[in-house]
Amino acid sequence: IDGNPSTKYLNFDRANAGFTIKLQSAQVLQGIKFTTANDFPDRDPSKYSLYGSNDGVNWTTIVNAASITLSNSRYTQSSMYTIANTNPYFYYFITFPDTIS
Numbered sequence: 001i002d003g004n005p006s007t008k009y010l011n012f013d014r015a016n017a018g019f020t021i022k023l024q025s026a027q028v029l030q031g032i033k034f035t036t037a038n039d040f041p042d043r044d045p046s047k048y049s050l051y052g053s054n055d056g057v058n059w060t061t062i063v064n065a066a067s068i069t070l071s072n073s074r075y076t077q078s079s080m081y082t083i084a085n086t087n088p089y090f091y092y093f094i095t096f097p098d099t100i101s
Helices: none
Strands: 018-027 045-053 060-067 089-099
8 A cells, every 4th residue: 555565464364354544535446456575475365355434433345355366476566456436435444354375
């Protein structure tokens, strides 16, 4: 999210953990890319779920456990995953319900 491939999200095996992004104004998210970190390919996510909210309390499912195919090479960006979303949200919450291993 910050454009720096050296920044990474690391989940120490907590099921369905993720993170929330709060935007300054509601935006329509229509695509997402993932970058592999300096870690092990077996820890890479194989699925993601995405939720949107305008109050940070009530969430709408945008993507439910969609498959991700990532390179085994490190610091490699994925292709764009198109998201069928037409609603603007202030908050986005992403989880990674499954990994490669």
